[in-house]
Amino acid sequence: MKQQELVASLIPEHAPEPATRIAVGVNWTLVDSATGTGLVHTPVKSQQGCVPIAEAGSxxxxxLRDLMDLTTAPNPIARAVGFAALNAYWNRHDITGDIVNGLELVEDRGHKxxxxxxxxxLDEKLPGAAVIxxxxxxxxxxEDAAATLIPQAEFLVITASTLSNGSLAGLLALRRDAFTVLVGPGTPLCSTLFDYGIGALAGFRVDAPEKAEQAIMESGAEKAIRPSGTRISLVRG
Incomplete structure (x- = not known):
């Protein structure tokens, strides 16, 4: 499985809702629409290829569907906007699910x-886990320990930023029978991801977009964004 194939399977054929606000902060990027709000980690500016978005201001x-084309852009900052638009489509304001922290869905089996x-x-919740x-x-x-640790895992937790940074498909290819959870506000709450072996999606529904935007533009980290929404988890049936 290739990363571009995985991403393409998440992009809907039609998503005509216009983006009503776009914010690229130091830590998080937000795209908002009338139906949903998407969040994605902002790439570090020193990362190779990070340059100003040529279309900025327009x-x-x-x-949203047009903005999703940016998921294949060579510029990591533009890609973040594309993935935030993708998440704005899936993480709708009316989506429901289990209100739990994704780390609560796994057990501490040491380095398994x-x-x-x-x-x-993390040290309080899963103190024995192997962290890559x-x-x-x-x-x-x-990172190179993944090839040894993941095939032996019984539980696997993956940060949602691996979707936007291009590494998710490769990590999933290493897993065998591990119960796998994709975690973080950047998680698209899209059941198509279950087809790739993911057992649970632990994401975030933004309930107050203006509040989230303010936290982001004031360089807030995840803790600052939490009051603007609700943790939502979808578990594969």
Whole structure:
């Protein structure tokens, strides 16, 4: 499975709703519409290829489906806008599900619980888990450990930023029977992802878009965004 095929399967044929607001903050990117609001991690500006978006100043008002074409843009910042538009389509204001933290859906099985990305308070919730980080800390594993750790995993938690940074398909290809959870506000609440072996989608529904936009434009991290919405989890039947 290729990453571009996975992403293409999530993009609807029609999504005519116009983007009513677009915000690219230091930590998060937001695209809002009348039917839903999407969030995605903003890439670090020093990342290769990050440049100003050429179409800036003309994106608001475009249909969500048009903005989704940016998911294949070479510019990581433009891609973030594209994925936020994708999430605005799926993470509708009226979507419902289990109101739980995604980390509550997995068990601590030592290094057979593998976490991609160091989440807040992880040491309290899953202290024995093996954590793989792009920029590993003292207790983390580097990215190349995924090839060894993931095939042996019984539980696998993957940060949603792997969808927008292009690494999700490769990580899923390494799993065997692990119960897999895609976690984070950038998770598209789209059941198509269950077809790729994901067992649960632990995302976020924005209930107060203006409040979320303010937090984002004031360089807020995930904690600052939480009061603007509700954790929503969908579990594969």
């Amino acid at each position: 994106l608001r008002g475009r249909p 619980t593998v976490i991609i990305g160091r989440f807040p308070n 980080e792009r920029n590993p800390g003292p207790d983390d594993f580097p």
